Each structure stands twice: as C-alpha cells, then as structure tokens.
Amino acid sequence: MAITLKEVAERAGVSRSAVSRTFTDGASVSEKMRRKVEKAARDLGYSPNALASSLTTGRTKLIGLISNNFHNPIFLEVFDLFTRGLQDRGLRPLLVNLSDETDPQASVRMLRQYSVDGAVVASSTLPPGFSKAFRDAGVPVVHSFGRYSSAPQVHVVGIDNVECGRMAARTLVARGYRKIAFLGGPESATSTQDRYSGFFSELGAHRGLTTSYSFADAYSFDAGRREMLRLLKSDPAEAYFCGDDVLSIGVLSAIADSGLRVPEDIGIIGLNDMEMARWENINLTTIHQPIRQIVTSSIELMVAMLDEPDRYPEARIFPCSIVERGTLRPVG
Amino acid sequence: MAITLKEVAERAGVSRSAVSRTFTDGASVSEKMRRKVEKAARDLGYSPNALASSLTTGRTKLIGLISNNFHNPIFLEVFDLFTRGLQDRGLRPLLVNLSDETDPQASVRMLRQYSVDGAVVASSTLPPGFSKAFRDAGVPVVHSFGRYSSAPQVHVVGIDNVECGRMAARTLVARGYRKIAFLGGPESATSTQDRYSGFFSELGAHRGLTTSYSFADAYSFDAGRREMLRLLKSDPAEAYFCGDDVLSIGVLSAIADSGLRVPEDIGIIGLNDMEMARWENINLTTIHQPIRQIVTSSIELMVAMLDEPDRYPEARIFPCSIVERGTLRPVG
DNA sequence: GCTAATTTTGCAACCGGTTGCAAAAGCTGA
DNA sequence: TCAGCTTTTGCAACCGGTTGCAAAATTAGC
Known part of the structure; x- marks a missing residue:
C-alpha cells in the first residue's frame, strides 16, 4: 500500500x-x-517508515506515558503538557492506563515489545517499585510526581511533599487557627504520607494546638465529601489541610451542605492549584504545585537519558508556594 | 541489549x-x-519485538488517538475509556495532541510513519475534513463525537446534536420559560451549529416566546463566565441552553456573582453530563451524552475496520436524555 | 593535464522478525 | 515392514529500512 x-x-x-x-x-x-x-x-x-528504521537504529522515538490518574482533572493538564512537550521534540507518547492494572511486569513487557526508548511514570500514587521495574528492564525511566528521596533509585521529578505539609501547617498557624486537622488522600500514597509527616512535625513546634487527622480513600470529590460529612457530625476542626484540590472541593461541598461557611466557620487549604481552584465559584486557597515545570523538567531529563542511559539518578524538586484565595481567613 | x-x-x-x-x-x-x-x-x-514483526505482518496494533480537547474535563473520562478499551483488545493508543496544530497533513504523515493500524479522532470541534485526510491516506478512521450526517464520508460515532437542541428547547418550554436563550460554544464547531439549529427549529414551533442567542469562544469555564457576565448587564433571559457543562459552570458562577439565583431567577441547562455535573455544589441539570457507549462503539467499529478496511462508512448515533438536577425550575 | 586528497555513491550485510515451500518426520492401515 | 498421507520442521527470501566499506566521482594542488 x-x-x-x-x-x-x-x-x-x-x-x-x-x-x-x-x-x-x-x-x-x-x-x-x-x-x-x-x-x-x-x-x-x-x-x-519510522518503525523499520528503528530496527537498525535502535531508536523508536516512542515514549511510554504511564499513569493511573484518569479521574483527577489535574491530570488532563499533565497529559496536555506531556504530549505537547514530547511532540515538540519529535517523541511520540504511547499512553498506558494503569487504572485497573495490578502487575507492573505486564506493562514493562508490553512497552519493551514496542521498544519504547523510555518511559515516564506520571503518578503520585504508584509505588516506587513500579518505576524500578522499568529501570531493571533497561528502560530509561522518569518518575514524575514521585516521592522525593535523598537516595533516589530512579530519576524523580516532583515536589517535596514533606515541605508542603510544613508549609500548610505554618500557614494555618499564622492565621490563628488552633484546632487543626489533616484530611489526607489515600493513606497508602507516598504523597499522603509525606505531607502528613511534614504537617505534624511543624505543628509539633507550636504550643496550645489541638490536632487530628483522617484519610479519604482517594484523591477525589466523592471521597473528600464523604469524609467531611462524617467529620462534621462530631466537633469538626477550625481548619483542614486537604489531600489535594479535587478532594478539597468535595470537602467544601460537604461544608456548604451543613450550613457552615468557609472561611468564617471552617478554613480549607488544598494542594495542586489545578485550574479549577481559581474558578470564581470555588476560589480555593491552595498550595501551588508547579506542574508545568515538573513536566518540562521530566521531558528534559528523559531526553538527556536517551543519550546517556546510565545517567546517575537524580531527584529534581521544585518549590511550591501558597496561593491565597478565599478559603482561609486572613492573617492577624 | x-x-x-x-x-x-x-x-x-x-x-x-x-x-x-x-x-x-x-x-x-x-x-x-x-x-x-x-x-x-x-x-x-x-x-x-512487536515492531519487527509488524514489518512482515503489516499490523502494528498501534492506534492513533487524536484530540484537541485537553482542557475540558470530560475528555479525561474519554481518554480513560479509550485507553482501557483499546488496551483490553491488545491495541496501543498513540496519543496525538492537536491543540496547537493547524495542519492535518502533519499528523497524518506522522501517524503513517508509525504505521498505525487506524486512527480515532476524538473531538467535536475538529472539522470533518480532518478525518477525511486520514481516510484519503488509507488509514482506517473513526470520528468520535463527530457530526452526524446522513451521508457520512468516514465512520462517525456520536450524538444527534440537532435533536439535543430540540430536546433542550422542549424542556425549557415545558417548564414555562418564555424568554429563552442559546449560549453556544464556539460558533465554528459543528456541534454548536447543530445544537443551535435544533434548538431554534423547536422553539419556532411555539408561540409567544422571546428568544436570543450568543456564542462563547470556547467550551470552557472562562468563556462561559465571560459571556454570561456580559449578558447579565442588559436584560438577561429566563433560561439558557448552554454549550456544554463546563461552560455552564462558568455561567453559573457569573450568575452567582450577580446576586441572582438559580433556578429561581435564571434557569440553566447544559450538555454532556460530565462527572462534575452531579457534584452536589454544582448539581447541574443537563443532557446526558452517553460517552461510555460512544467510546465502546467507536472501538468496536475500529476493530471491525481492521479486518475490513474498506467497510462502507456508517454513522452511529446514540440517544441523549435529560438529567434532572437543580438548575431548572420544576415542571408546571 | 596529471596525481593525490576528498567527497559521493552503491554493494551487500544486517536489524528482528514472518512465511511459502519442500524435505523430514510421524502416523495410518494392510 | 512398507506405501501413502499428514504433520512438523528448516531453509531461504522477504518486510523497509541503515550503514561499513570500497569503488567511483569530484575537487584540489601543482
């Protein structure tokens, strides 16, 4: 033909x-x-024919883009940035949806069958062992939105979730909240664990606070709403650091139902700063995660690794910052 | 290696x-x-090595998944369904982001270089000519969410937007609204044009109505909000049929700002029934677009075409239905 | 105009598989 | 045991490209 x-x-x-x-x-x-x-x-x-030539050159320009976050709107932004960034460099994203996949080996095998030049794992909920499976199979891999580690085994690009936890805690304390709670995402996610530990380590440095915590079972609207409805039944805190923005929005909706007001009665701070957070009817105070920079940097790292597959693994950590909107009371 | x-x-x-x-x-x-x-x-x-074997078999099991909708959250659901559905049948989605691409030929060329077995164009805003370019290049193509046509040139799977327009009109009239407006998405999108014509053809069959229309320049929150803020300055209608759900949410936020109430002062009906529409703090009355069925059917059609590339083109149209929530006043 | 250095070109082998064809092996029944 | 038939196996060519090497063509230098 x-x-x-x-x-x-x-x-x-x-x-x-x-x-x-x-x-x-x-x-x-x-x-x-x-x-x-x-x-x-x-x-x-x-x-x-790109595929035929790949046979001799050993390069397909195919990059596996692997994720299990097909329900969090922020990942649409992530996919947008990744696909455009990869395209701009002549690379082609082969999308892998891991939502119901349990066995990392299966995807490793599949991506090797297609001789991908590399793999980007874009997820904060996949276990670190998952990306290691790629490295062990000789596939260059970048774990975006992965856990920061001082001794990373694979390349990681993301944020310092521990520091984000501290930042949230400082912010709440500075605004005079005394009864403070952590409402995390799924407890098994490393991002949740790290935010938790940063949050409480910072709170520990202050006197006279009442603290508590609980976990929603997903980074989702429903999970956030459900958990908050439960919490509202008995003596809620004055302010909550929520697992992420979409979870925060669920929390806000639960609070609205209960007749309480934000920020007058309860303060909320999220994390991510997804597009929706700035929508005027949501107007969420949150911690900005620089996803554009994370994605760009992930792609640069991947490109570098194509030339130098055994590159020594590094962690690239981007600072986050508070975005003041309308869900926390003002300072002082 | x-x-x-x-x-x-x-x-x-x-x-x-x-x-x-x-x-x-x-x-x-x-x-x-x-x-x-x-x-x-x-x-x-x-x-x-799947690629090496493709050389002789002529099959790569690669399917181009092409879209320009990387800002509308409903497309995250669409991508989720497509990637899983394709994976389940042993096909691999090669994702193409057309957001800033202007030249269809470029993507056609690229996908041919990778010898994709077929291409799915998932977009309601890409011109029909775009998918034709694939067909002309001998690549089996399905246009999902494309325009219904009684004489389709390529396979189309989607909804009857004209009928959706009529349905919206009937719904508004039945609820006693007399001053009714169309607030469409981008005027160049075929989906907008069709909904417009259905909407007004139905309204034309009723006496004593005051009608008007305008267009937002994208299917987005900001565009919807901006347009509604403008409309609110001078004598708004009693009810609006909005381009889609995300646009509707922008509209709702504009109305909330103005101090008017929904559904008491203004009624809103959207289209799509995206996940967010049922969120309790949005609770949007809308027309349900059966995306799961559309995606499944698109994949089935694609699979069928892999065996029979010259299959006679057909249009598969799925019925939509009203989902009653809280943004229209009750009947009677 | 001739030789030497440099550039361009074609040959042929190879990348990692598949497949038509014929030979080899296995089976059947007498 | 052997002829006749079926199944299994290996050979070799091919899929659509790339690339090392040597021959051919061009250019430079005198």
Missing part, C-alpha cells in the same frame, strides 16, 4: 542507500542527488 | 522459524517443540 524506499530509488534511478541518506540528516549526499531523490519522493508521496 | 529470537533458537537448538511459530498462534508446532522453545525463552527472558 504505502510507498517504500525501494520504489523511490527506482523512480529516481539511484541506489536505495542514496534515498535513505537523503532522509537521514548528517549523511553525505550531494545537492544534485538530494534534489533528484526529493523530487521522486514527492511525486510518489513517500514518507519513511 | 534485548534478547532476540535468534538467541532463543540457538539455546533451544532449533530453527528461528520454530521459535517464531511458537509465538504466533495458529501456527503449526508440536507440543515437544513448543515446550523446548518456551523453556529457552523463559530462561533468557525473551519477548518478541
């Missing part, structure tokens, strides 16, 4: 190598030859 | 064909041979 290099060669009356060379940059071809070949290629509507 | 068929053959002491055959089902291999080969393969950790 499709035109092959051989046909172009015949029409141009040159060897197959000549055609191949005009389509690989850096190869030695005379101007005359190039013109002849390009003419023939244009006439025939030829475009080279 | 990776183990090849040749190495397995040598270790098992058999020919390369034998190895190849044990890994292609339907091929003739004796039990004894199969066991020998599988043992060797297991020992070596071999898994066949």
Whole structure:
C-alpha cells in the first residue's frame, strides 16, 4: 500500500542507500542527488517508515506515558503538557492506563515489545517499585510526581511533599487557627504520607494546638465529601489541610451542605492549584504545585537519558508556594 | 541489549522459524517443540519485538488517538475509556495532541510513519475534513463525537446534536420559560451549529416566546463566565441552553456573582453530563451524552475496520436524555 | 593535464522478525 | 515392514529500512 524506499530509488534511478541518506540528516549526499531523490519522493508521496528504521537504529522515538490518574482533572493538564512537550521534540507518547492494572511486569513487557526508548511514570500514587521495574528492564525511566528521596533509585521529578505539609501547617498557624486537622488522600500514597509527616512535625513546634487527622480513600470529590460529612457530625476542626484540590472541593461541598461557611466557620487549604481552584465559584486557597515545570523538567531529563542511559539518578524538586484565595481567613 | 529470537533458537537448538511459530498462534508446532522453545525463552527472558514483526505482518496494533480537547474535563473520562478499551483488545493508543496544530497533513504523515493500524479522532470541534485526510491516506478512521450526517464520508460515532437542541428547547418550554436563550460554544464547531439549529427549529414551533442567542469562544469555564457576565448587564433571559457543562459552570458562577439565583431567577441547562455535573455544589441539570457507549462503539467499529478496511462508512448515533438536577425550575 | 586528497555513491550485510515451500518426520492401515 | 498421507520442521527470501566499506566521482594542488 504505502510507498517504500525501494520504489523511490527506482523512480529516481539511484541506489536505495542514496534515498535513505537523503532522509537521514548528517549523511553525505550531494545537492544534485538530494534534489533528484526529493523530487521522486514527492511525486510518489513517500514518507519513511519510522518503525523499520528503528530496527537498525535502535531508536523508536516512542515514549511510554504511564499513569493511573484518569479521574483527577489535574491530570488532563499533565497529559496536555506531556504530549505537547514530547511532540515538540519529535517523541511520540504511547499512553498506558494503569487504572485497573495490578502487575507492573505486564506493562514493562508490553512497552519493551514496542521498544519504547523510555518511559515516564506520571503518578503520585504508584509505588516506587513500579518505576524500578522499568529501570531493571533497561528502560530509561522518569518518575514524575514521585516521592522525593535523598537516595533516589530512579530519576524523580516532583515536589517535596514533606515541605508542603510544613508549609500548610505554618500557614494555618499564622492565621490563628488552633484546632487543626489533616484530611489526607489515600493513606497508602507516598504523597499522603509525606505531607502528613511534614504537617505534624511543624505543628509539633507550636504550643496550645489541638490536632487530628483522617484519610479519604482517594484523591477525589466523592471521597473528600464523604469524609467531611462524617467529620462534621462530631466537633469538626477550625481548619483542614486537604489531600489535594479535587478532594478539597468535595470537602467544601460537604461544608456548604451543613450550613457552615468557609472561611468564617471552617478554613480549607488544598494542594495542586489545578485550574479549577481559581474558578470564581470555588476560589480555593491552595498550595501551588508547579506542574508545568515538573513536566518540562521530566521531558528534559528523559531526553538527556536517551543519550546517556546510565545517567546517575537524580531527584529534581521544585518549590511550591501558597496561593491565597478565599478559603482561609486572613492573617492577624 | 534485548534478547532476540535468534538467541532463543540457538539455546533451544532449533530453527528461528520454530521459535517464531511458537509465538504466533495458529501456527503449526508440536507440543515437544513448543515446550523446548518456551523453556529457552523463559530462561533468557525473551519477548518478541512487536515492531519487527509488524514489518512482515503489516499490523502494528498501534492506534492513533487524536484530540484537541485537553482542557475540558470530560475528555479525561474519554481518554480513560479509550485507553482501557483499546488496551483490553491488545491495541496501543498513540496519543496525538492537536491543540496547537493547524495542519492535518502533519499528523497524518506522522501517524503513517508509525504505521498505525487506524486512527480515532476524538473531538467535536475538529472539522470533518480532518478525518477525511486520514481516510484519503488509507488509514482506517473513526470520528468520535463527530457530526452526524446522513451521508457520512468516514465512520462517525456520536450524538444527534440537532435533536439535543430540540430536546433542550422542549424542556425549557415545558417548564414555562418564555424568554429563552442559546449560549453556544464556539460558533465554528459543528456541534454548536447543530445544537443551535435544533434548538431554534423547536422553539419556532411555539408561540409567544422571546428568544436570543450568543456564542462563547470556547467550551470552557472562562468563556462561559465571560459571556454570561456580559449578558447579565442588559436584560438577561429566563433560561439558557448552554454549550456544554463546563461552560455552564462558568455561567453559573457569573450568575452567582450577580446576586441572582438559580433556578429561581435564571434557569440553566447544559450538555454532556460530565462527572462534575452531579457534584452536589454544582448539581447541574443537563443532557446526558452517553460517552461510555460512544467510546465502546467507536472501538468496536475500529476493530471491525481492521479486518475490513474498506467497510462502507456508517454513522452511529446514540440517544441523549435529560438529567434532572437543580438548575431548572420544576415542571408546571 | 596529471596525481593525490576528498567527497559521493552503491554493494551487500544486517536489524528482528514472518512465511511459502519442500524435505523430514510421524502416523495410518494392510 | 512398507506405501501413502499428514504433520512438523528448516531453509531461504522477504518486510523497509541503515550503514561499513570500497569503488567511483569530484575537487584540489601543482
């Protein structure tokens, strides 16, 4: 069906190598030859078969983009940034949805069958062992939104969740809240664990606080709402640091139902700063996670690894910052 | 780096064909041979190179998944359904983000370079000509969420937007609204045009109505909010049929700002029934678009086309239905 | 105009598989 | 045991490209 290099060669009356060379940059071809070949290629509507060439070059320019976050709207932004960034560098994202997949080996195997040049694991809820499975299989891997570690085993790009926890705690204390709670995402997620520990380590440095904590079972609206409805039944705290923004929105909706007001009766601070957080009817005070920078940096790291597969693993951590909106009472 | 068929053959002491055959089902291999080969393969950790085999079989099992909707949360649901559905059938989605791409030919070329077996165009805003470019290039294509046509040129799976417009109009009239407006998405989108024409053709059948219309420049929160803020300055209608849910949410936020109440002062009906529409703090009355069925059907159609590339094009249209929530006043 | 250095070109082998064909092996029945 | 038939196996060519190497063509230098 499709035109092959051989046909172009015949029409141009040159060897197959000549055609191949005009389509690989850096190869030695005379101007005359190039013109002849390009003419023939244009006439025939030829475009080279990337997969066939990958066989000899060992490069497919395919990058596995792996995630299990297909329900959190912030990941639409993440996918948008990743796909555009990869495309801009001539790389092609092969999307893998891990939502119901349990076995990391299965995806590793699949991505190896397709000879991906690398894999980006975009998730804060997948266990670190998952990305290690890729590394062990010899596939360059970047774990985006993964856990910060001082001795990373694979490349990690993300935020310091412990520090985010501290930041949330400082913010709440500074606003005079004394009865403070942590309403985390799923307890098994490393991001939840880290935020938890940062949050309470900071709170521990202050006197006279009443603290408590609980966990929603997903980073989702429903989970946040459900948990908050439960908490509201008995003596809620004055302010909550919530697992993420979408969970916060669920929490806000529960509070609204109960007749209490935000920020007058209860303060809420989220994390992520997803697009929706700035919507005027939500107006969530939250901690900004610089996803654009994280994605860009992940892609740069991946590109670097394509040239240097055994590159020593590093952790790239981006600072977060408070975005003041309307769900916490003002300072002082 | 990776183990090849040749190495397995040598270790098992058999020919390369034998190895190849044990890994292609339907091929003739004796039990004894199969066991020998599988043992060797297991020992070596071999898994066949899908791309190399595609060279001879002409099948890559790669499917281009093309969209320009990376800002509307409903498309996260769409991507989730597509990726899982394709994976379940052993197909691999190659994601293409068309957000800033202007030239259809570029993506056609790219997907042909990767020898995709087919392409799914998932968008209600891409022009029909776009999917035709794939068909003309000999790539099986399904246009999901595309325009219904009685003489489709490519396979289309979606809803009847004209009928949705009528349904919205009937619903508003039945609730006694007399001053009724259409607040569409981008005027260039076929979905907007069709909903517009259905909406006003139905309204035309009723006496004593005051009607008006305008367009937001995207299916987005900001666009909806901006347009509604403008409309609120001068004599707004009693009820609006909005382009889609996310746009409706922007509209709701504008109304809330103005001090008016929904549904008491203004009624709103959206379209899509995205997950967020049922969130308790949004609680949007809307027209349900059966995206799960659309995606499933698109995939089935794609699979069918892989066997029968010249299949006669058809349009698969799914009925929509009103989902009553809290943004329209009750009937009667 | 001739030789030497440099660039361009084609040959042929290879990447990792698949497959038509014919030979080899296994089975059946007498 | 052997002829005749079926199944299994290996050979070799092929899929659509790339690339090392040597021959051919061009350019430079004198």
